[in-house]
Amino acid sequence: MTGVDSVYPFGLAPAPGRQRRIAVIAGDGIGPEVVAQALRVVEPLGVPLDIEHFPWSAEHYLKTKETLPTGALVRLRDEFDAIFFGALGDPRVPDGVVARDVLLGLRFGLDLYINLRPVQLLDERLCPVKGKTRRDVNFWVLRENTEGPYVQMGGSFKRDTPDEVAISEDLNTRRGVERIIRAAYTLAKVPHGSAHPTPRVCMVDKANALPHAHGLWQRTFRVVAAEHREVQSSHLFVDVAAMEFVRTPERFDVVVTSNLFGDILTDLGAAICGGLGVAASGNIHPGRCSLFEPVHGSAPDIAGKGLANPLAAFLTLAMLYDHLGEAHCGDRLRKAVEQVVLAGRVTRDLGGTLSTSECGDAVLAELATATRN
Ligand code: NAD
Ligand code: IPM
Ligand code: MN
Numbered sequence: 001m002t003g004v005d006s007v008y009p010f011g012l013a014p015a016p017g018r019q020r021r022i023a024v025i026a027g028d029g030i031g032p033e034v035v036a037q038a039l040r041v042v043e044p045l046g047v048p049l050d051i052e053h054f055p056w057s058a059e060h061y062l063k064t065k066e067t068l069p070t071g072a073l074v075r076l077r078d079e080f081d082a083i084f085f086g087a088l089g090d091p092r093v094p095d096g097v098v099a100r101d102v103l104l105g106l107r108f109g110l111d112l113y114i115n116l117r118p119v120q121l122l123d124e125r126l127c128p129v130k131g132k133t134r135r136d137v138n139f140w141v142l143r144e145n146t147e148g149p150y151v152q153m154g155g156s157f158k159r160d161t162p163d164e165v166a167i168s169e170d171l172n173t174r175r176g177v178e179r180i181i182r183a184a185y186t187l188a189k190v191p192h193g194s195a196h197p198t199p200r201v202c203m204v205d206k207a208n209a210l211p212h213a214h215g216l217w218q219r220t221f222r223v224v225a226a227e228h229r230e231v232q233s234s235h236l237f238v239d240v241a242a243m244e245f246v247r248t249p250e251r252f253d254v255v256v257t258s259n260l261f262g263d264i265l266t267d268l269g270a271a272i273c274g275g276l277g278v279a280a281s282g283n284i285h286p287g288r289c290s291l292f293e294p295v296h297g298s299a300p301d302i303a304g305k306g307l308a309n310p311l312a313a314f315l316t317l318a319m320l321y322d323h324l325g326e327a328h329c330g331d332r333l334r335k336a337v338e339q340v341v342l343a344g345r346v347t348r349d350l351g352g353t354l355s356t357s358e359c360g361d362a363v364l365a366e367l368a369t370a371t372r373n
Contacts, residue, residue: 029298031086058090067101126274143262277309
């Protein structure tokens with residue numbers, strides 16, 4: 001962004017003469033509200049998509065006891081090009097089983113090892129840090145997406161007694177660590193409007209406290225960095241990285257980190273761009289069916305009130321178009337969102353007065369204006 005059209009290195013092979021097939025999982029809470037807005041741009045963007053909706057959600061689970069049905073993974077992998085996902089999470093299902101089975105199930109089952117999360121400021125007025133410009137806050141976080149504590153290895157013993165023991169293992173494999181670090185270098189080498197002349201990769205871990213798991217990250221990083229002398233490679237411990245996201249975001253182009261740290265750091269990344277209402281993400285396996293979702297959750301506190309900001313969903317759909325090899329649509333959509341933000345036609349979380357659907361109207365109007373000019 002920031003005046004540079006996207007060059008996305010993880011996309012699908014071209015499929016001339018065939019409509020792309022998109023699975024939509026709108027989910028819970030504000031998921032369906034923001035997904036409905038984003039899908040309004042598909043027709044005006046002019047690249048016909050073959051869309052199929054899937055009902056997996058808390059509502060569906062409460063009715064049927066089904067989360068991710070048998071066969072769904074294979075079908076999605078073999079018959080679809082991408083998945084557009086809203087959010088999962090509902091207070092009526094307090095143990096989060098639907099999100100675990102469906103969202104984590106798809107991340108693991110489709111081996112979507114790259115969680116790509118842009119931290120790109122659209123308007124200086126949205127940054128809560130004094131004096132930071134759009135050039136300063138313009139980087140990518142690559143979060144490892146198939147390992148770490150998310151694999152849910154572990155268990156508990158003497159549950160619900162004073163002697164309870166609970167263990168969650170942090171799984172890290174050489175293959176898993178190496179492939180996400182390599183993806184960071186691949187991304188660093190494509191232009192993305194950084195103000196810095198040489199591309200930079202920063203690896204974030206906590207090897208000082210976790211010498212086994214994160215020692216593996218450090219050793220792997222050194223090997224891969226040595227193969228990319230043209231890239232400036234650096235390292236930060238995650239506590240300092242959190243501070244630097246706020247203090248000097250301009251030092252980052254590509255940040256690569258583990259699953260859990262990436263989860264936490266990207267909500268912080270969203271905060272320096274104006275909040276979760278503008279944070280997009282892709283769960284990607286290069287060249288394969290991948291899943292695109294806003295960083296935010298189902299926001300039960302504002303669901304059903306017309307308050308949800310749909311811009312993260314629009315920006316997420318833009319990433320999905322990049323993956324399909326239709327970056328011209330992605331770029332048009334990002335520019336429309338940018339214009340809407342600059343014009344202050346936004347929802348309350350960004351200081352505006354618009355409802356979810358009025359903000360959607362504004363994006364559509366902006367696309368129409370851009371097409372006429
Ligand atoms: P959340 O992201 O849903 O909400 C955090 C805060 O940000 C809330 O105050 C919410 O109102 C606000 N917010 C989020 N998105 C917004 C938007 N588009 N516009 C305006 N305000 C927005 O996080 P949470 O409250 O911790 O989680 C709620 C549920 O969502 C939980 O069940 C959680 O597990 C789930 N969750 C799901 C996903 C996902 O499906 N990818 C991601 C995060 C959380
Ligand atoms: C996210 C979410 C998920 C995660 C939850 C819902 C499991 O917070 O996508 O950022 O931690 O990955
Ligand atoms: Mn998260």
